Amino acid sequence: MAEVLFFLAGIGAIAGAVGVVALRNPFFSVLALVSHLLSLAALFLLLHAEFVAAAQVVVYAGAVMVLYVFVVAYVGGQDEPLGPRAGSGLRLVSIVFGAVLFVELCAATLGSGLQLIDTNGTAVGPGFGSPAQIGELLLTRFLLPFEVASFLLLIAAVGAVVLARRRGGLTAAEDQARYSAMDVLRPAYTGTTAEGVGGPHRLPAATAAAPAQTTPVEDA
């Protein structure tokens, strides 16, 4: 049973990885990576890493991939021609490099002479890899890496906001586009911060006349 599940999940993971590299549309590449991550989570479950598998599905395949989908939709996932523009020489070199790397990795791991590598691993108890064990380890032995990781996440969040923020104000077209139905229904001078500071986004009704004038609601 474990063998069948291993081969199903392994083939799924490898097929997903090939799909990420070979599909032309970045959006389909993201979807292939989602299927790859789900197959990998099944492999983690076979290795008794229950908490990591759950985190993989929820955090990775759920949250991080949604970020990717948003950015692909924003940037525009147009098809790109596969391979380098310079010709097929670089592509051939990269495939040869990949093959050499695979052989080297296999030689390094499988030929390492580790005694347990041809076994199922040592016997573990039922609590191995459970959330309780992982949580206890994170808060006792690995407290410092845990705190450093949380600080790293904070730095990354601040960095992403700084990188992706808008430099300069809105353009005239965006300024027009930001009027909504609420601007018509709401009495003048009761609402937004932009009105309060008298910025460039003041309502037409507010700029035309005094504040004591009738509201748009009564006009209607």
Added chain:
Amino acid sequence: MDIGWYLAVSALIFTIGAAGVLTRRSPLVILLCLELMLNAANLALIAFARMHGDPDGQIFAIIVMVVAACEVTIGLGIIVAMHRGRLPIDVDELRELQG
């Protein structure tokens, strides 16, 4: 299953990711291929944790996932900034540093 099979799958996924980083031109897809390589490393870590019956490798994999999330956040931020600056979303076209 033997632990060696998991390591072989991990090596194959890492290889596919490395070849993708070399061949693809869109920075979005290059980031996805980096994810592939990080996940291959995670699979190897968890396989070794199972081999020794020691959960420390799983903690390592979780920290790798955190670092991968940070890398994705910053990388996608850079891509959005490139898009805002009307730069081409293509690593071959970005040669401001004369690389």
